[in-house]
Amino acid sequence: MDLNDTPEEASFRAEARAFLEQHLELLPPGTLRRGLAENLTAEAVAEAQAWQKTKADGGWACINWPEEYGGRGASPIQKLIWGQEEAQYEHPNTTVFSIGTGMAGPTILAHGTDEQKAEWIPKLVTGEEIWCQLFSEPSAGSDLAGLRTSAVRDGDEWVLNGQKIWTSGANWCKWGVIVTRSDPNAAKHAGLTYFVVDMSDPGIEIRPITQINGGQGFNEVFFTDVRIPDAWRLDEVGNGWRVAITTLMNERVSIGSAGGESMISSLIEHVQELKINGGRALDDPAVRQRVADFYVRSKGVEFTGHRTVTKLSQGGIPGPEASLGKLIAGALIQDIASYAMDLEGQAGSIMADSGFQASYLGSPGLRIAGGTDEVLRNIIAERVLGLPPETRMDKDIAFKNIPTGPPSK
Amino acid sequence: MNFDFSEDQKLLQQTVRDYLSKNSPLSLCREVLESDAPYAPDLWKGAAELGWLGTAIDERYGGAGFGYLELVLIAEELGRALAPIPFSSTLYGPAEAIRLAGTDEQKSRYLTKIAAGELIAALAFSEASGQNDVESAATTLQGGKVTGTKLPVIDGGTADTVLVAANSDAGLSLALVDLTGKGVTREPLESIDPSRPLARLNFDGAPAELLGAEGEGAALASDVLDRAAVLMAFEQLGSATRALEMTREFVMDRYAFGRPIASFQAVKHRLADLWCEIELARSNCYWAAWALDTDDSELELAACSARISATKALDLATVEMIQLYGGVGYTWEYDCHLFYRRSRLLGAALGGSSAWRDRLVGRVDARAAA
Numbered sequence: 001m002d003l004n005d006t007p008e009e010a011s012f013r014a015e016a017r018a019f020l021e022q023h024l025e026l027l028p029p030g031t032l033r034r035g036l037a038e039n040l041t042a043e044a045v046a047e048a049q050a051w052q053k054t055k056a057d058g059g060w061a062c063i064n065w066p067e068e069y070g071g072r073g074a075s076p077i078q079k080l081i082w083g084q085e086e087a088q089y090e091h092p093n094t095t096v097f098s099i100g101t102g103m104a105g106p107t108i109l110a111h112g113t114d115e116q117k118a119e120w121i122p123k124l125v126t127g128e129e130i131w132c133q134l135f136s137e138p139s140a141g142s143d144l145a146g147l148r149t150s151a152v153r154d155g156d157e158w159v160l161n162g163q164k165i166w167t168s169g170a171n172w173c174k175w176g177v178i179v180t181r182s183d184p185n186a187a188k189h190a191g192l193t194y195f196v197v198d199m200s201d202p203g204i205e206i207r208p209i210t211q212i213n214g215g216q217g218f219n220e221v222f223f224t225d226v227r228i229p230d231a232w233r234l235d236e237v238g239n240g241w242r243v244a245i246t247t248l249m250n251e252r253v254s255i256g257s258a259g260g261e262s263m264i265s266s267l268i269e270h271v272q273e274l275k276i277n278g279g280r281a282l283d284d285p286a287v288r289q290r291v292a293d294f295y296v297r298s299k300g301v302e303f304t305g306h307r308t309v310t311k312l313s314q315g316g317i318p319g320p321e322a323s324l325g326k327l328i329a330g331a332l333i334q335d336i337a338s339y340a341m342d343l344e345g346q347a348g349s350i351m352a353d354s355g356f357q358a359s360y361l362g363s364p365g366l367r368i369a370g371g372t373d374e375v376l377r378n379i380i381a382e383r384v385l386g387l388p389p390e391t392r393m394d395k396d397i398a399f400k401n402i403p404t405g406p407p408s409k
Numbered sequence: 410m411n412f413d414f415s416e417d418q419k420l421l422q423q424t425v426r427d428y429l430s431k432n433s434p435l436s437l438c439r440e441v442l443e444s445d446a447p448y449a450p451d452l453w454k455g456a457a458e459l460g461w462l463g464t465a466i467d468e469r470y471g472g473a474g475f476g477y478l479e480l481v482l483i484a485e486e487l488g489r490a491l492a493p494i495p496f497s498s499t500l501y502g503p504a505e506a507i508r509l510a511g512t513d514e515q516k517s518r519y520l521t522k523i524a525a526g527e528l529i530a531a532l533a534f535s536e537a538s539g540q541n542d543v544e545s546a547a548t549t550l551q552g553g554k555v556t557g558t559k560l561p562v563i564d565g566g567t568a569d570t571v572l573v574a575a576n577s578d579a580g581l582s583l584a585l586v587d588l589t590g591k592g593v594t595r596e597p598l599e600s601i602d603p604s605r606p607l608a609r610l611n612f613d614g615a616p617a618e619l620l621g622a623e624g625e626g627a628a629l630a631s632d633v634l635d636r637a638a639v640l641m642a643f644e645q646l647g648s649a650t651r652a653l654e655m656t657r658e659f660v661m662d663r664y665a666f667g668r669p670i671a672s673f674q675a676v677k678h679r680l681a682d683l684w685c686e687i688e689l690a691r692s693n694c695y696w697a698a699w700a701l702d703t704d705d706s707e708l709e710l711a712a713c714s715a716r717i718s719a720t721k722a723l724d725l726a727t728v729e730m731i732q733l734y735g736g737v738g739y740t741w742e743y744d745c746h747l748f749y750r751r752s753r754l755l756g757a758a759l760g761g762s763s764a765w766r767d768r769l770v771g772r773v774d775a776r777a778a779a
């Protein structure tokens with residue numbers, strides 16, 4: 001057991017830092033994560049693309065991918081080191097690539113043909129083409145496999161019809177990965193097929209969703225007779241659920257791996273400066289008790305991440321236990337924001353520069369996106385602890401015969 | 410970075426687990442709990458013979474000369490088994506203090522006996538309900554003699570030697586007192602976990618042997634508590650993990666409404682939450698084990714974090730254990746209360762979580778200011 005860098009890791013860290021220093025300035029400490037999917041402007045996207053291109057040219061984009069696809073075959077630990085280093089520098093917000101590099105890319109690498117990888121991966125790595133994920137539907141969220149967007153085969157093509165929702169950044173995207181219902185007569189999970197779609201197709205209509213914090217990071221996406229070639233299918237017909245699971249496991253690791261740490265340091269700085277009852281908030285015994293609990297939880301998430309990385313570096317794959325990071329960090333961020341505001345007294349209702357109010361409004365999304373807290377608890381209970389699955393009403397019958405409620409409004 | 414134990418260390422852990430599953434079933438813990446015996450002598454003898462007591466003790470003093478990474482894994486296994494022996498009392502406080510501050514002669518005299526299982530020691534810092542700091546000890550040290558009262562002292566009734574914190578004109582000092590010598594009386598106290606007995610120790614001019622310099626006991630006591638907290642946290646972690654495993658097995662076998670109760674979401678989500686608490690504690694414990702083993706300055710943060718999260722995880726595990734077992738979990742006959750009792754005993758030893766939280770924040774604050 002050793003938390004320090006090995007000589008090889010130290011030299012990799014130095015190499016990463018040298019590259020970052022060449023292009024960026026160090027970040028002032030205490031910058032807060034506000035939640036999911038901030039509003040993006042065309043200018044911000046262009047800046048993000050420029051930084052992604054710089055990284056790709058230097059061999060620092062998607063570093064854990066194979067060299068032939070623009071990576072450098074970096075180990076999970078090297079990826080962690082890169083993330084730690086990059087986070088210390090001021091760089092354009094690259095969230096817009098997170099679906100591509102964190103979810104679509106790994107899924108294509110795992111399930112795509114060589115031709116598909118050659119077509120999509122290089123421009124994904126350089127940031128030239130941005131990707132989105134078309135999974136959830138108005139009546140298929142936690143029960144994702146209940147999705148209804150149809151794919152009907154027509155010779156060498158497929159015709160897509162239906163509606164997707166909660167698609168981050170759809171308006172900036174060239175490509176999307178989509179799970180469709182290709183066989184309504186098959187059982188629920190068996191009738192799904194996974195595709196790539198061109199988001200500029202005239203049959204696709206994108207409508208932004210306004211979130212509780214006023215942001216518009218997500219969209220509804222409507223499909224009307226969208227025709228795509230069979231060459232854009234990932235993996236076999238009817239194998240879409242297995243492919244989707246690859247995407248989702250990558251999503252949980254990617255959402256769960258950041259946020260809690262910067263939140264607790266911001267809280268500590270906040271209570272060192274904030275005055276309550278004439279003294280520093282941090283000198284108040286009640287505050288100390290709460291801050292300690294937040295700190296311990298935050299450290300627990302951080303070091304659980306280190307254990308996961310160690311397991312990955314020993315050849316393991318991201319397993320169901322990776323759900324812990326997102327389950328704990330989501331609620332932790334919300335709780336810390338709420339507590340920081342409570343300490344501010346009546347002023348807690350002012351949208352302040354400290355960022356806690358913004359975190360408070362953004363954080364509920366962290367507990368829903370990419371698997372709600374409740375779904376994650378089911379995953380842990382069933383796949384880590386081996387407890388029996390839920391009793392289901394939708395097994396062993398054709399999808400079209402599964403009972404449904406009234407249509408969503 | 411490698412945030413895991415080595416294959417050799419895991420093999421050692423498995424050997425310890427195998428031995429304990431044969432030689433320390435829960436019925437052994439219950440036997441001690443239901444009798445007047447202070448501990449299980451055969452198991453104590455076994456722990457000495459297998460070299461567990463000397464795991465982290467230098468070879469010069471009859472130990473195995475391993476590091477703390479081996480010792481924490483043994484602690485975890487002893488926690489799993491609720492082993493009724495004075496392992497933690499002897500090793501986590503007194504042996505650590507002797508290693509940190511003892512002279513060569515003291516180390517040779519005490520550690521050799523400890524490694525051989527020939528000396529039981531105990532930690533005597535606390536004096537009164539509500540006292541959460543060592544420095545305010547009313548016990549005095551004058552002219553090499555200790556006067557005052559310490560309570561509760563785990564294994565104080567059987568220990569040969571105790572580590573006491575006492576004040577003199579020079580300030581707080583730590584000293585070793587031979588409990589079989591003059592000026593010492595011991596009274597048993599009723600323990601919440603009678604498998605780990607408690608005593609009140611009265612000192613009336615009992616001869617004491619200074620450990621470290623006189624008046625420099627506060628920093629030493631703080632170091633000792635940090636190190637003991639890490640080792641104790643692994644014991645708590647082991648007990649919590651076992652409690653979860655037993656609860657899991659119970660809810661899988663128990664049927665109600667025609668299904669295993671483990672299939673109800675109300676039960677599944679509670680166990681998922683418990684699993685998370687235990688994993689968070691485990692991660693903090695690993696951090697602390699690394700800091701202890703490498704003597705890293707983060708130990709002052711990691712020890713508190715491990716202590717707080719392991720106490721919380723074991724608390725939750727034992728509360729949930731009884732609740733999910735239902736009525737039978739509340740019976741004397743079932744083993745749930747062994748865990749429930751042990752949780753509180755370990756949670757109180759070394760001071761409550763409120764005090765550890767305060768200590769942690771003080772250190773985080775100081776480091777941020779530095």
